[in-house]
Amino acid sequence: MLVVVDMGNTNITMGLYKEDTLIGNYRLTTKLQRTSDEYGFMILSFLQAYQVTVEDIKDVIISSVVPKIMYSFTNSIRKYFHKEPIIVGPGVKTGISIKYDNPRSLGSDRIVDAVGAYYSHHCACLVIDFGTATTFDVISSNGEFMGGAIAPGIGISAEMLSNRAAQLPEVAIKKPQHIIGKNTVEGMQAGVVYGYIGLTEKLIKEIKKQYSEPLKVISTGGLGRMIYHETDLIDAYDKDLTFKGLKIIYDMQKRD
Template identity: 60%
Template sequence: MLLVIDIGNTNITMGIYDKENLIGNYRLNTKAKRTSDEYGMALLTFMTVHNVIKEFIEDVIISSVVPKVMHSFNNGIRKYLDKEPIIIGPGIRTGISIQTDSPRSLGADRIVDAAGAYYTYGGPVLIIDFGTATTYDFIAADTTFQYGVIAPGIEISAQALWTQAAKLQEIEIKKPTSILAKNTVTSMQAGLVYGYVGQSEYIIRKFKEALKVDMKVIATGGLGRIICNETSMIDIYDPDLTFKGLKIIYEKYKGLEH
């Protein structure tokens, strides 16, 4: 079995692969400060819920964009699972050739999503990750990561509304029944959801106009489903794309053909 972990700015998500089957997922808040023991116990709890004992885990692979948690997290894995985690970074074969101006500045999560989308759905492909930030990344047919756009995430935009405007309250992010909003809550929901649909469609359209190639559009990320349900310009919403990418990179790292 393979334990796959994605450490993002907002959440830490974990999954277990039993061969080709993904067994559940587990989510922790990244911003809480935890010790190696707390991380280790969280891992064991996740595994226990799915009837997995630590001896079943062959390897652990991690994608992280939050360096400050890595020392405690890695030590938790070593102490409680007796494994040395594989960390996505320089020297790890990913199957994606990065052709940007500063390849080393590209987040591990975006590389993992690129591998997951390309080797699952083919290329050229445009990947939209609705995470803490919303990223739009283009992978060409020859596996090269060529272009990317970064925008504020949906939750960041929502938090800006209720923290910067004194009379606006915290709301649930969901699609209102109509664009014709009649109160403050539904007005904010309409602005967030329909505004993000408009942003997504415009950026997709501009990519297609600029590159003049037929590309698949794959979306992922926690709030992505809300947006994907409102547009025909996104072909597939895959909530497990990052887990798939981690597994693909692991297989390449181990010399297994995917």
């Protein structure tokens, strides 16, 4: 079995593959102060929930955009699984050609999503990952990462609104019943959600206008489903896109 790990700024998500089938997933909050033992016990608990033992795990592959927690996390893999994890980064084969000014500055999460989209759909894609930040990335029909746009995530947008305006409360990110809010909470939800739909649609249109190939638009990430249901410009939502990308990258290493 294979454990795939996506370490983001807000959450760490883990998936469990049995051959080519994703049989389980687990999410925990990203915290900088956890020890390798804490991570180890969390991962063991995840496996136990699916009646999987340490001996069943063949490998672990990790994508991370949070360098500060990598030492503790990778040590937990070595200590509890007796494995050297594969880290997505320079030197790891991805099957994607990076057409970026400085490829080393590109987050591994964006590369992994590009791999998942391109090798799942086999066409030019625009991948939108609704995470802490929202990324809009273009992958050509030849499997080239062409670049993209980065916007503040919808969660950050709502958080900054309440943090910077003393009389505005924290609100749940959900579509309100009316765009003309009848109270402060509804008004904030309308502005954040509908405003973000508008941001998403505008970026999709401008990217398609400037790029020569037809693009299949694929969304992923925690809030990707909500935005997907509110616009006709996103062709598909894939909550497991990052896991798929990690599995594809792992298989490429094993074929070499």
